[in-house]
Amino acid sequence: MLLIHLIPKGPPLSLPIKTRLSNALKEGTKADKAIASYMSGALADLPFETAASIAKKVGVSEATVGRFCRSIGYTSFKNLKDHLKGDIADYPWLMSDRLKELQKSAAAGDAHLTRGMELEIAAVVSVYECARMPEWPRVVKRLASANNIHVAGFQTERGIAQYFANQMQYVRDGVSLVDLAGGNFAEVLASGKDSCLLIFEARRYSRLAKVLAQEAQATGIPVTLVTDPFCDWGHDVADEVFAVPTQFNQFWDSTAQMASLCNLLINSVFMELGSDVEDRLSRFAELYGRFTGHVGDPVAQVAK
Amino acid sequence: MLLIHLIPKGPPLSLPIKTRLSNALKEGTKADKAIASYMSGALADLPFETAASIAKKVGVSEATVGRFCRSIGYTSFKNLKDHLKGDIADYPWLMSDRLKELQKSAAAGDAHLTRGMELEIAAVVSVYECARMPEWPRVVKRLASANNIHVAGFQTERGIAQYFANQMQYVRDGVSLVDLAGGNFAEVLASGKDSCLLIFEARRYSRLAKVLAQEAQATGIPVTLVTDPFCDWGHDVADEVFAVPTQFNQFWDSTAQMASLCNLLINSVFMELGSDVEDRLSRFAELYGRFTGHVGDPVAQVAK
DNA sequence: TAAGGAATGAAAGATATATTTCATATAGTC
DNA sequence: GACTATATGAAATATATCTTTCATTCCTTA
Incomplete structure (x- = not known):
């Protein structure tokens, strides 16, 4: 230059x-x-x-x-x-122009895809509706204050659970991803009074989710369930149920928008914890060094 | 006035x-x-x-x-x-009335949240725009035909990578999540000619993603990178780069919409594979028994 | 058509945005 | 490894953009 x-x-x-x-x-x-x-x-x-x-x-x-x-x-x-x-x-x-553009090209090719997008946008709206439900603040408070948070997701929802857990670990201590390695849920059920459980579930692929929820509830652990709108047993075994749309004109269901709910939830917990978490993030920042100087990372955002 | x-x-x-x-x-x-x-x-x-x-x-x-x-x-x-x-x-x-409702309640409470929702909706649009980019079909063909697909994501993106891998495994064989347990990327780099690599990356948290991409490309393995719009090295080390918006008015970035891109990609690969994959899914259905009879699961969807 | 209130523009003041200077850092070369 | 040239960021400066004040104009209505 x-x-x-x-x-x-x-x-x-x-x-x-x-x-x-x-x-x-x-x-x-x-x-x-x-x-x-x-x-x-x-x-x-x-x-x-x-x-x-x-x-x-x-x-x-x-x-x-x-x-x-x-x-x-x-x-x-x-x-x-x-x-x-x-x-x-x-x-x-x-x-609006971008949408028109997409719809135009859809006319040539697959209108199918554009319809899927519309559904997916509607799903985003649903997710944000969840954040205004009366049970939302309750869940947030619990996730902010509980000693332990267990996060579970099986089959295709394991990724979502991991996504949530990984991010939540930045925000607070005591977050763990439920593992099936042991063949049972001892880690969750024996984790003491002040624990809570967050389950991601969909498509009824996995009976495990239901079993886990039942056992946890029997042990007195509050259960929050994130699932699709077709889950019929959720309200029986969970204290709160958030339903996220999953059908977007694709060959099978997509639980992608649960990730959006994850971030919304994490954000709420962050707000709830307030300045406590800022200290934590600063410590992380030092730890990782590479955080610094970039907007969009915790430290820079918190600082502003 | x-x-x-x-x-x-x-x-x-x-x-x-x-x-x-x-x-x-x-x-x-x-x-x-x-x-x-x-x-x-x-x-x-x-x-x-x-x-x-x-x-x-x-x-x-x-x-x-x-x-x-x-x-x-x-x-x-x-x-x-x-x-x-x-x-x-x-x-x-x-x-929709729902959206109006949300906007109304935004007036009372946090317009902030609604604003975030709009940004997130815009991100969905961006994702669907990716699916119309000229490089998209190339990636899809590769993911459909390659012998091995390696999927990588580190730090907070590990969950996304897992989400993609898990679902892709239903669609085809030879999909593996890159693991760092061994301390290097031998599994990827030694995986032979007909492999490809898909990396999820964001926020520059992880240098690993870049290193992996570089080494893979040097070995002749095609690299596709899904990242946020702030990644400055993507074009140097990847054959295709898809940028997914990540800033939604939240305290830090959200890579949630990458999950949406995942499903879109999986869906495209499914279409590309056509009837081959249907057989595969039927076999899975038998295997798991519990699939059957539910709307929204692979078999039911494929059948229709 | 006169009076009062609202709307408007001009210009001054405040804020946001972009450029330049200069000291420091970095990359390339021998 | 020292030297050179280029690249960069912080702070100062300049410029653009927006807001406010206030005097004037426009409209309404009696």
């Missing part, structure tokens, strides 16, 4: 922005690549960004963003945005 | 912008109407405009544009632009 400012350096004439970005992706400096990479991945968001907001996200300085824009041929970030408008005028920024 | 500034006057919270504009078009003052009219006609250009630029076009003063925005419920023109991003609410299938 040159030091002479003010003069756009890059490809002098109007190449499309995408081309410029992918050139920078190959030839640029480290920071350049980072910026170019983010920009090309989030083209649709660019109009809403500022040099500073991008800088923060990719972890470089505001100045560098400005310099980068000059290095690929614009005079400034603002200038880049201006060109964005005309340069690829048909690129959709507005969600 | 009131003279009290600072307090947004209009419909208190999250009605779609179009609705607000058309209300203003009926009820507003002369200047309001002019602005509303221009804005609704040029929604797609708004991100590039400033209060001043609109003022000039419409023939009012800068101040009036600001006041107008406040009168329809935003705190400023900039605030209006912010809401434009990810504003999906005027899509008929989203105008």
